[in-house]
Amino acid sequence: MKKVGVAILGLGVVGGGTYQILTQNREFYQKTQDVDIVVESVLELNRERALSLGVPAEKIMTNIAEVVCNPDVNIVVEVIGGIDAAKEYVLAALNAGKTVVTSNKELFCKYSHELERAAKRQNAGLYFEASCVGGVPIIRTLLDGLQANHITSMMGIINGTTNYILTKMSNEGMTYEDALKEAQRLGYAEANPTADVEGFDAAYKLSILSSLAFHTKVPFSKVFREGITQITQEAIADGKQLGYCLKLLAIGKQTDAGIEVRVHPTFVRKDHPLAAVNDSFNAVYLHGDAVDDVMLYGRGAGALPTGSAIVSDIIYAATHSESRYSTFKNTANADKSVNFPSDFSSAYYLRLSVTDRTGVLAKITNIFGKNNISIVEMQQKILDGDKAAVTFITHESRELAIRDAVSKINALEFASVDSVLRVVS
Amino acid sequence: MKKVGVAILGLGVVGGGTYQILTQNREFYQKTQDVDIVVESVLELNRERALSLGVPAEKIMTNIAEVVCNPDVNIVVEVIGGIDAAKEYVLAALNAGKTVVTSNKELFCKYSHELERAAKRQNAGLYFEASCVGGVPIIRTLLDGLQANHITSMMGIINGTTNYILTKMSNEGMTYEDALKEAQRLGYAEANPTADVEGFDAAYKLSILSSLAFHTKVPFSKVFREGITQITQEAIADGKQLGYCLKLLAIGKQTDAGIEVRVHPTFVRKDHPLAAVNDSFNAVYLHGDAVDDVMLYGRGAGALPTGSAIVSDIIYAATHSESRYSTFKNTANADKSVNFPSDFSSAYYLRLSVTDRTGVLAKITNIFGKNNISIVEMQQKILDGDKAAVTFITHESRELAIRDAVSKINALEFASVDSVLRVVS
Numbered sequence: 007m008k009k010v011g012v013a014i015l016g017l018g019v020v021g022g023g024t025y026q027i028l029t030q031n032r033e034f035y036q037k038t039q040d041v042d043i044v045v046e047s048v049l050e051l052n053r054e055r056a057l058s059l060g061v062p063a064e065k066i067m068t069n070i071a072e073v074v075c076n077p078d079v080n081i082v083v084e085v086i087g088g089i090d091a092a093k094e095y096v097l098a099a100l101n102a103g104k105t106v107v108t109s110n111k112e113l114f115c116k117y118s119h120e121l122e123r124a125a126k127r128q129n130a131g132l133y134f135e136a137s138c139v140g141g142v143p144i145i146r147t148l149l150d151g152l153q154a155n156h157i158t159s160m161m162g163i164i165n166g167t168t169n170y171i172l173t174k175m176s177n178e179g180m181t182y183e184d185a186l187k188e189a190q191r192l193g194y195a196e197a198n199p200t201a202d203v204e205g206f207d208a209a210y211k212l213s214i215l216s217s218l219a220f221h222t223k224v225p226f227s228k229v230f231r232e233g234i235t236q237i238t239q240e241a242i243a244d245g246k247q248l249g250y251c252l253k254l255l256a257i258g259k260q261t262d263a264g265i266e267v268r269v270h271p272t273f274v275r276k277d278h279p280l281a282a283v284n285d286s287f288n289a290v291y292l293h294g295d296a297v298d299d300v301m302l303y304g305r306g307a308g309a310l311p312t313g314s315a316i317v318s319d320i321i322y323a324a325t326h327s328e329s330r331y332s333t334f335k336n337t338a339n340a341d342k343s344v345n346f347p348s349d350f351s352s353a354y355y356l357r358l359s360v361t362d363r364t365g366v367l368a369k370i371t372n373i374f375g376k377n378n379i380s381i382v383e384m385q386q387k388i389l390d391g392d393k394a395a396v397t398f399i400t401h402e403s404r405e406l407a408i409r410d411a412v413s414k415i416n417a418l419e420f421a422s423v424d425s426v427l428r429v430v431s
Numbered sequence: 432m433k434k435v436g437v438a439i440l441g442l443g444v445v446g447g448g449t450y451q452i453l454t455q456n457r458e459f460y461q462k463t464q465d466v467d468i469v470v471e472s473v474l475e476l477n478r479e480r481a482l483s484l485g486v487p488a489e490k491i492m493t494n495i496a497e498v499v500c501n502p503d504v505n506i507v508v509e510v511i512g513g514i515d516a517a518k519e520y521v522l523a524a525l526n527a528g529k530t531v532v533t534s535n536k537e538l539f540c541k542y543s544h545e546l547e548r549a550a551k552r553q554n555a556g557l558y559f560e561a562s563c564v565g566g567v568p569i570i571r572t573l574l575d576g577l578q579a580n581h582i583t584s585m586m587g588i589i590n591g592t593t594n595y596i597l598t599k600m601s602n603e604g605m606t607y608e609d610a611l612k613e614a615q616r617l618g619y620a621e622a623n624p625t626a627d628v629e630g631f632d633a634a635y636k637l638s639i640l641s642s643l644a645f646h647t648k649v650p651f652s653k654v655f656r657e658g659i660t661q662i663t664q665e666a667i668a669d670g671k672q673l674g675y676c677l678k679l680l681a682i683g684k685q686t687d688a689g690i691e692v693r694v695h696p697t698f699v700r701k702d703h704p705l706a707a708v709n710d711s712f713n714a715v716y717l718h719g720d721a722v723d724d725v726m727l728y729g730r731g732a733g734a735l736p737t738g739s740a741i742v743s744d745i746i747y748a749a750t751h752s753e754s755r756y757s758t759f760k761n762t763a764n765a766d767k768s769v770n771f772p773s774d775f776s777s778a779y780y781l782r783l784s785v786t787d788r789t790g791v792l793a794k795i796t797n798i799f800g801k802n803n804i805s806i807v808e809m810q811q812k813i814l815d816g817d818k819a820a821v822t823f824i825t826h827e828s829r830e831l832a833i834r835d836a837v838s839k840i841n842a843l844e845f846a847s848v849d850s851v852l853r854v855v856s
Contacts, residue, residue, distance in 0.1 A: 151568025
């Protein structure tokens with residue numbers, strides 16, 4: 007039976023989960039995969055943590071050189087996160103001819119070209135299933151399951167923290183602040199939640215997934231990004247009444263104008279499969295020219311689900327003789343021939359505060375008309391005194407036309423725009 | 432660039448879709464997969480059909496020998512269906528050292544051991560993604576995406592015809608007969624619908640999927656099977672009122688008692704992800720020890736979705752140097768050490784017709800009590816005169832205990848059981 011030695015760099019949440027799966031399931035993999043996967047070493051400065059997970063003392067290393075020079079190590083698992091040390095260690099491992107399995111979305115998003123070059127030079131493998139959507143095998147699916155297809159669009163709920171917060175706001179009427187606190191208490195959100203709530207995490211993943219789906223480098227810098235910190239309970243309540251759930255969607259589209267990539271809170275129709283993706287669950291909804299619509303749903307984070315992705319990559323690497331790389335032109339920047347339009351088309355929800363004066367509504371609808379924005383639905387709710395809240399759902403409109411209309415409405419004396427959200431039906 | 436020659440056996444719906452994808456996307460695969468896939472020949476007796484799909488006359492064969500002796504053919508796609516000719520041709524192709532890609536669930540379910548033995552002898556590949564759940568890459572996912580996991584359970588809506596019929600009955604109040612006719616009119620159901628509506632098709636697929644999930648041969652004969660022909664509008668209406676959707680589920684479970692495999696109509700709670708799988712869409716919901724819950728959703732049939740699975744298999748075979756086989760002990764019969772218990776545990780829905788006589792309900796609940804069946808919910812509806820309909824939802828109970836109770840209730844003078852359905856929450 008083939009024996010494969012693994013080193014794990016970093017025994018945090020995911021590293022710990024990976025160690026647990028590999029040790030508990032070792033016999034299972036011998037039986038079902040005909041491969042003996044042995045953890046040969048871990049790189050972890052916190053010796054107590056490693057010992058408490060059951061790592062034998064002699065396998066705990068504190069120096070990357072000890073790991074990459076160990077001839078018994080074939081596969082190096084990087085679960086440190088961030089860029090600096092992670093990048094240095096991954097390159098050291100690849101340069102030493104070790105296959106690398108990583109969960110590091112930021113690293114892979116920003117430096118996949120550099121890592122892949124190093125890997126190919128040494129004929130080493132480079133696997134990154136765990137970098138996107140936790141245990142959901144979306145990358146394997148894009149590379150080996152749906153590769154017959156021109157993927158034309160992709161919509162994903164690919165950040166569990168924000169989905170948890172939005173679910174709480176929607177189902178329990180919590181404010182954004184309270185839902186965030188609850189998420190932090192449960193360990194779903196970090197003390198500094200910026201990477202999640204401002205959409206950076208989702209944008210890294212979208213950059214990776216859309217590069218694979220569209221077979222060309224889609225750099226992080228091309229991803230339009232809007233977070234959920236400005237979401238109000240009023241907007242969520244309006245959406246519910248109109249038949250929508252609010253989700254932070256990562257959207258990638260191949261259109262005649264080029265590749266659209268954007269992360270923003272979005273109203274999704276209640277009967278769309280993505281609307282039922284709640285709490286910390288994630289999902290990716292794809293459309294391919296042959297397969298039509300496909301959705302993958304599961305846990306987007308967590309020690310064991312992310313460990314599942316890492317260990318599946320390890321087994322894949324151990325049981326296939328050639329390494330599998332990305333199937334796009336893996337460069338630092340986008341291909342010059344590919345366009346990333348800054349304008350795009352969507353339906354919109356707008357919520358306005360209006361003072362009840364003659365002609366105000368006429369002025370607003372006049373602005374919409376001049377911007378080629380046509381209205382599907384309008385609701386007016388009288389608030390205190392002469393104030394009213396007016397909500398609009400538009401037909402497909404251009405993003406830049408909406409922004410122009412919003413700034414013109416905000417310039418009116420008796421109206422202001424409280425919320426603008428994109429709508430997917 | 433590597434050139435790969437393909438032959439397609441049978442240009443029916445799926446064969447036609449496969450031909451279309453391969454010819455339309457040839458350049459796309461050259462660019463993205465670095466492989467040139469060329470249809471070298473088709474085996475089709477209906478020459479007009481082949482010509483109308485654009486197949487050049489010189490590529491239309493009528494004799495399997497012409498196909499398998501062609502040195503330019505590397506991969507043979509079998510989309511004939513059924514057993515006789517399909518099995519003979521697939522074995523001929525494998526024996527000639529050709530890699531085979533098949534969509535034939537009945538063939539693979541019944542003879543995978545024989546086909547795999549022939550394939551391994553010649554070092555040829557054998558791929559069967561298209562045999563289960565159309566375009567949804569569930570087999571690739573089990574083999575290469577979730578292989579780190581002990582899969583403990585699997586629940587699937589894996590027959591589009593029955594899901595379409597049940598959706599129509601539920602959403603539009605159609606009778607079973609009318610919904611079947613509508614499905615036949617749209618081409619979703621065959622003139623003789625037995626294979627679909629009696630659950631044979633789902634049972635073939637469940638046999639294949641659970642063999643892969645549980646790493647041991649699960650023969651078709653071990654699958655408990657109950658179709659949808661007895662489903663009444665009353666039962667569906669009851670379910671709706673209680674918060675359930677009715678689905679034909681294929682269930683595979685690894686329990687301490689052994690492997691449970693069963694296909695039967697099942698009430699699924701409205702908020703379960705499977706409840707939102709409507710019309711001809713399919714989905715498989717899995718639980719693994721590491722990954723937790725995962726669902727794959729998509730088109731379970733159709734020319735292009737099934738063609739997507741076939742062409743993805745072709746590309747996989749063309750771009751990997753080793754062939755990938757099943758990861759279970761592929762034998763004709765089940766391993767003797769594996770148990771397939773005929774009893775299992777589930778919650779149940781029962782609908783009874785009762786004549787209003789003193790003591791009838793007491794006798795019924797007495798039967799439940801003696802069979803260790805406890806009730807979660809009971810509703811009584813008075814019908815004409817002294818007749819009533821009584822519905823029960825039970826706690827988890829044993830299947831054999833329920834059957835015993837049903838026969839005892841049917842033996843009572845003033846009560847009879849109209850519907851028994853299993854319930855998943």
